[in-house]
Amino acid sequence: xxxxxxxxxxxxxxxxLLALGINVIWGMGGMINLGMAGFFALGAYASALxxxxxxxxxxxxxxxxxxxxxxxxxxxxxxxxxxxxxYLAIVTLGFSELIRLIAANEIWMTNGSDGISGIPGxxxxxxxxxxxxxxxxxxxxxxxxxxxxxxERLRRSPWGRALRAIRDDDTAAAVAxxxxxxxxxxxxALGAAILGLAGAFYAHYTSYIAPDIxxxxxxxxxxxxxxxxxxxxxxxxxxxxxxxxxVLEGSRFLEGWVSxxxxxxxxxxxxIVIGVALIAIMQLRPRGLLPETPPGPFLKRKDx
Amino acid sequence: MTxxxxxxxxxxxxxxxxxxxxxxxxxxLRAQSAPITFxxxxxxxxxxxxxxxxxxxxxxxxxxxxNEAGGLLGQExxxxxxxxxxxxxAAVRAVRKLxxxxxxxxxxxxxxxxxxTAVAPLCWENGxxxxxxxxxxxxxxxxxxxxxxxxxxxxxxxxxxxxDFMLRQESTGMAWIGPQTPFxxxxxxxxxxxxxxxxxxxxxxxxxxxxxxxxxxxxxxLRSNPDFIMLGGYAADSTVVLRDIWxxxxxxxxxxxxxxxxxxxxxxxxxxxxxxxxTWEGAPDVGSSAxxxxxxxxxxxxxxxxxxxxxxxxxxxxxxxxxxxxASGMAIRDALRTISQGEGDAVSDAxxxxxxxxxxxxxxxxxxxxxxxxxxxxxxxxxxxxFRQISGGTPSDxxxx
Numbered sequence: 227x228x229x230x231x232x233x234x235x236x237x238x239x240x241x242x243l244l245a246l247g248i249n250v251i252w253g254m255g256g257m258i259n260l261g262m263a264g265f266f267a268l269g270a271y272a273s274a275l276x277x278x279x280x281x282x283x284x285x286x287x288x289x290x291x292x293x294x295x296x297x298x299x300x301x302x303x304x305x306x307x308x309x310x311x312x313y314l315a316i317v318t319l320g321f322s323e324l325i326r327l328i329a330a331n332e333i334w335m336t337n338g339s340d341g342i343s344g345i346p347g348x349x350x351x352x353x354x355x356x357x358x359x360x361x362x363x364x365x366x367x368x369x370x371x372x373x374x375x376x377x378e379r380l381r382r383s384p385w386g387r388a389l390r391a392i393r394d395d396d397t398a399a400a401v402a403x404x405x406x407x408x409x410x411x412x413x414x415a416l417g418a419a420i421l422g423l424a425g426a427f428y429a430h431y432t433s434y435i436a437p438d439i440x441x442x443x444x445x446x447x448x449x450x451x452x453x454x455x456x457x458x459x460x461x462x463x464x465x466x467x468x469x470x471x472x473v474l475e476g477s478r479f480l481e482g483w484v485s486x487x488x489x490x491x492x493x494x495x496x497x498i499v500i501g502v503a504l505i506a507i508m509q510l511r512p513r514g515l516l517p518e519t520p521p522g523p524f525l526k527r528k529d530x
Numbered sequence: 531m532t533x534x535x536x537x538x539x540x541x542x543x544x545x546x547x548x549x550x551x552x553x554x555x556x557x558x559l560r561a562q563s564a565p566i567t568f569x570x571x572x573x574x575x576x577x578x579x580x581x582x583x584x585x586x587x588x589x590x591x592x593x594x595x596x597n598e599a600g601g602l603l604g605q606e607x608x609x610x611x612x613x614x615x616x617x618x619x620a621a622v623r624a625v626r627k628l629x630x631x632x633x634x635x636x637x638x639x640x641x642x643x644x645x646x647t648a649v650a651p652l653c654w655e656n657g658x659x660x661x662x663x664x665x666x667x668x669x670x671x672x673x674x675x676x677x678x679x680x681x682x683x684x685x686x687x688x689x690x691x692x693x694d695f696m697l698r699q700e701s702t703g704m705a706w707i708g709p710q711t712p713f714x715x716x717x718x719x720x721x722x723x724x725x726x727x728x729x730x731x732x733x734x735x736x737x738x739x740x741x742x743x744x745x746x747x748x749x750x751x752l753r754s755n756p757d758f759i760m761l762g763g764y765a766a767d768s769t770v771v772l773r774d775i776w777x778x779x780x781x782x783x784x785x786x787x788x789x790x791x792x793x794x795x796x797x798x799x800x801x802x803x804x805x806x807x808x809t810w811e812g813a814p815d816v817g818s819s820a821x822x823x824x825x826x827x828x829x830x831x832x833x834x835x836x837x838x839x840x841x842x843x844x845x846x847x848x849x850x851x852x853x854x855x856x857a858s859g860m861a862i863r864d865a866l867r868t869i870s871q872g873e874g875d876a877v878s879d880a881x882x883x884x885x886x887x888x889x890x891x892x893x894x895x896x897x898x899x900x901x902x903x904x905x906x907x908x909x910x911x912x913x914x915x916x917f918r919q920i921s922g923g924t925p926s927d928x929x930x931x
Binding site: 227230234355497 | 630673714
């Protein structure tokens, strides 16, 4: 049971990283990025190939994943600067399909739709499955804490303020002398880096990646997490991700409580519960569980 | 008189009571679960949702029957079913719950190859036996230490059998068209080899799945004038490809795997589009008494190959545990081949097998999907194949090999 809780917490942590990444791009920067799964895949493949075929240490794989995703994110943002709203959503969705197709067809590099198995995890061979779950949980939690603190600090900084201004009205921000292009590209690259990092964590934790994993289903879960938690709010992103995983995983136990249901009905009921929970949140808290509030300084000074 | 308001106000006592009850909940759950726990992990929702529910039921019925006949090793078998959602990411989370919370020693019924590959490492690391119906060649080549057994013939064997069939039907030009899958390239290579051996042409094309039309792909493939086309996709894209081939005025023959040209596809397309199309599948052993058992327990006339296989998975898990005297994953792994093949009494259901084993005898299980003999890496050997031809929208048996 405990091992499972650690494993669920690890998945929640990975989801939280994804939600934090999307929060920087969409919540703080106002750019809809439906290509999330693409950056997630890019990070996962980069780290898996670097540490597997490249035999590099895992920390370098993680760094490489973040850097590659950031570069791709920056480039994609630069290319799509003039698109907004629905059009940006379509192009980014196309980007993620592009990455998935490359992963499925460049067999020499990615092993195609068979996927890459046996990706190394930190001390995986030496540890028991239980200890490995515990270690992964600790590492991912640490990563979430660092990324959360970093994005929260950014949100309260002048940079974050300018980004919010651009999100709400980029003409006004431009008139006020803010370099819009630079801000957008930076925000997109930073968010993409976090998504790539999450991908690397996913690859090293589960030890197997394949193009099928990076279908848009996961993007939908993360957008739900962020809207449920509170768009634009880093804490909300983490809370939303934990809530989504809690609902996804907790609903498995419905069978124990509703004993008349067989496996098939339970699977259907799970989907219903997930849908109803999200409708309820949107009805009762349209801005999410933790709505975005104008931030004060990250750490309050004592003398003021 | 107690004030209603006070009744619901939390006092220290009620809070303590509630907290204690909460702490005790896992103990209650533990007390209810039986010591022998097996799991099914089938696609109950998503693309595989057509097959998953009946696959689960086929396995569940075996355990129910065993429990009613007195259980396994003197204990009841507890079955826990999870849903893969036909998605590897969701399946990994589901299998973690099966292994870590329910403590299953056997996982039955993973369907899509990418899902089997995703959950397999978790199974062998935790000493859990995985029975699967996936066909990708790479699965049994994983370092699984014997913890994987599959009852689905691997894709090399499936394609070879179908290629032989096409040549037997005197094809003068073969073609393969399908999406990128783990077996796309190997299918093409096998057919190309067979075509070369027979001195005929062979054209192939890998397309991108989930498109609404494949007209240009179909035109490309028809340019080589094939007279026998093999479909390599799943149901959704095969529907579109079949329609486009028909609209292109192709008059040759077509063959597709039965899971791709399935009843849903036949219903969706007009009868003239599917007229004369061949299908093939690793056939359930329809004459066997195991097959009759599945028919009876599911209450259906025709059992799909996957449900026949999960019936066999469940039965073999029970018999292997009984033969080993231990229901752990490792014991089942070690005993599997002693009950699936060899010189023992031929049995076709769990209850009969348990009786033989209880009397000190040995069993050789022959199942609903075939003889259920495994080679050293966990691949099935000796499966029968059934070829059918569609006429007027319904398939009829054409040949059995």
